Amino acid sequence: MIILSIPLAVFFLQWGIYDTVWAVALMHTALALPFVVLIVSSVFVAVPVELEEAAQVFGCSRPVAFVRVVVPLALPGLAAAATFAVLTSYNEVFAASVLTLQNPTLPAFVLNGLTMAPLPFRYAGALFLLAPTFVFIFLIRRYLLGLTGRAL
Amino acid sequence: MSAIRLEGVTKSFGRGKVTAVKGVDLTIADGEFFVLLGPSGCGKTTLLRTIAGLELADRGRIRLGERDVTHLPPRKRDIAMVFQSYAVFPHLTVADNIGFGLRMRKQDKEAVAEKVRWAAELVELADHLDRYPSALSGGQRQRVAVARAIAVEPSVLLMDEPLSNLDALLRLTFRSDLKRLAKDLRTTIVYVTHDQAEALSLGDRVAVMRAGQIVQVDAPMRVYDHPATRFVGGFIGNPPMNFLPVRVDRACWGPRGRIGDQDLALPAGVAAHAGRALLAGIRAENLEPTTDPTPHALAATVRVVEPLGSQLLVTVVVGEHTVKLLTANDFPVEDGAPLWLTPAPDKIRWFCPDTEAEVTFGEGDPGPGRVVSAGGGSPACPD
Numbered sequence: 001m002i003i004l005s006i007p008l009a010v011f012f013l014q015w016g017i018y019d020t021v022w023a024v025a026l027m028h029t030a031l032a033l034p035f036v037v038l039i040v041s042s043v044f045v046a047v048p049v050e051l052e053e054a055a056q057v058f059g060c061s062r063p064v065a066f067v068r069v070v071v072p073l074a075l076p077g078l079a080a081a082a083t084f085a086v087l088t089s090y091n092e093v094f095a096a097s098v099l100t101l102q103n104p105t106l107p108a109f110v111l112n113g114l115t116m117a118p119l120p121f122r123y124a125g126a127l128f129l130l131a132p133t134f135v136f137i138f139l140i141r142r143y144l145l146g147l148t149g150r151a152l
Numbered sequence: 153m154s155a156i157r158l159e160g161v162t163k164s165f166g167r168g169k170v171t172a173v174k175g176v177d178l179t180i181a182d183g184e185f186f187v188l189l190g191p192s193g194c195g196k197t198t199l200l201r202t203i204a205g206l207e208l209a210d211r212g213r214i215r216l217g218e219r220d221v222t223h224l225p226p227r228k229r230d231i232a233m234v235f236q237s238y239a240v241f242p243h244l245t246v247a248d249n250i251g252f253g254l255r256m257r258k259q260d261k262e263a264v265a266e267k268v269r270w271a272a273e274l275v276e277l278a279d280h281l282d283r284y285p286s287a288l289s290g291g292q293r294q295r296v297a298v299a300r301a302i303a304v305e306p307s308v309l310l311m312d313e314p315l316s317n318l319d320a321l322l323r324l325t326f327r328s329d330l331k332r333l334a335k336d337l338r339t340t341i342v343y344v345t346h347d348q349a350e351a352l353s354l355g356d357r358v359a360v361m362r363a364g365q366i367v368q369v370d371a372p373m374r375v376y377d378h379p380a381t382r383f384v385g386g387f388i389g390n391p392p393m394n395f396l397p398v399r400v401d402r403a404c405w406g407p408r409g410r411i412g413d414q415d416l417a418l419p420a421g422v423a424a425h426a427g428r429a430l431l432a433g434i435r436a437e438n439l440e441p442t443t444d445p446t447p448h449a450l451a452a453t454v455r456v457v458e459p460l461g462s463q464l465l466v467t468v469v470v471g472e473h474t475v476k477l478l479t480a481n482d483f484p485v486e487d488g489a490p491l492w493l494t495p496a497p498d499k500i501r502w503f504c505p506d507t508e509a510e511v512t513f514g515e516g517d518p519g520p521g522r523v524v525s526a527g528g529g530s531p532a533c534p535d
Contacts, residue, residue: 048237048239054239056206056226056227057205057206057227057231058227058256058304059253059256059257060227061225064256069241073242073243
């Protein structure tokens with residue numbers, strides 16, 4: 001990634017998206033995508049075909065059957081993939097630091113701001129960085145993974 | 153409620169490599185309980201899925217009532233289906249499951265609720281409407297699947313081995329419930345099964361399939377008593393029909409049947425065909441065993457005795473042929489003992505050894521709906 005970072009920065013400068021949300025978003029999507037594809041594809045494969053066929057027999061077209069039956073059943077798995085993607089992005093500071101100047105991500109901002117700070121401040125910064133992840137995980141568990149009880 | 157007409161329906165998979173259904177012509181009457189029976193892999197489920205629209209036929213036409221539905225997607229065919237694996241939606245309550253089809257048909261809330269209650273009461277699920285399927289037993293889930301199908305009041309109800317995932321006892325109760333339900337609803341039902349007991353007990357008519365083709369379409373008892381081919385006789389019945397090669401010889405006092413070096417009394421019609429080789433099909437319950445030597449009986453030796461509770465299943469050897477017979481559970485028989493078998497002459501069915509089709513000899517009507525022509529009085533069997 002260190003090798004990639006220079007050409008990436010050059011490209012993003014040329015495209016005019018350097019130091020924007022889009023630059024970091026593109027980079028982090030590229031990082032998370034392979035694993036998310038793996039997780040999500042296995043999640044969709046796990047939904048029985050018969051359920052989709054039953055939906056079609058009882059009045060759904062294929063897209064409607066997907067939305068009304070497959071997506072609700074895949075939701076816990078999709079939530080897991082989403083959690084992974086968010087944490088990958090949140091955990092990533094190198095690309096976020098290289099590709100931004102004025103608009104870094106929160107972890108990149110904290111990291112850059114505290115490199116020269118005394119140790120207690122750095123610990124405090126790390127502690128506060130934990131808070132959003134806790135909130136996110138709590139929400140995911142509460143509203144999405146909780147559905148597993150009635151899944152398949 | 154409508155009749156189904158299939159005209160030359162053909163379906164193959166893997167770019168024509170495997171032909172699952174080969175040119176099936178079939179007419180199913182309005183309100184009929186029609187059973188497709190066959191061993192696994194014979195194409196019966198593919199045929200059902202083609203009627204449902206989950207598979208599109210490569211060739212042929214499918215008509216439901218007056219409508220040609222050959223190219224319509226499932227949702228436009230006005231059908232409902234019960235799947236082997238139930239396919240009950242796990243993320244919806246029982247009530248929402250049953251009402252799924254109705255809500256997709258944009259019926260208003262009260263009408264849906266009313267129909268859901270009606271369907272749930274028919275399958276005795278009215279107390280479980282708020283539950284999720286994960287809280288139900290297998291039998292209850294299958295009831296949900298059946299209720300979901302009847303709630304939309306389809307013109308054709310398709311069932312793909314709905315009982316095969318239930319345990320034996322539940323299957324028996326559910327079978328009679330299903331028969332009563334079918335009587336009440338008077339919907340055209342196409343029911344796929346590999347279980348001959350289900351086929352015989354449920355169907356108004358039974359179609360026996362083999363290798364993508366229909367071998368025989370008849371009333372259940374007709375299929376059992378008059379199998380159109382050796383395959384049907386061997387597939388239906390528990391144990392399957394016994395087959396013995398018989399040579400019709402002309403002896404000085406008249407024709408007689410020979411099985412190995414033993415004599416078999418022949419009915420008058422068969423006796424006229426001296427010199428022919430035939431295959432005699434005899435059901436296990438139509439062989440009368442005796443422990444003492446009996447005139448005109450086949451001498452046999454007992455190999456295995458299997459008590460089945462109400463009956464004994466006895467495997468014997470006649471000459472070089474293995475024969476299974478059923479007898480009363482108090483019949484005195486033991487391994488290795490000699491036994492004499494008297495077949496009921498009018499219960500013997502005759503088959504051509506080459507074509508394996510049933511051969512009739514002018515006595516009695518070969519029956520309507522026979523696909524493989526066995527020929528009344530003029531058997532299409534080379535002498």
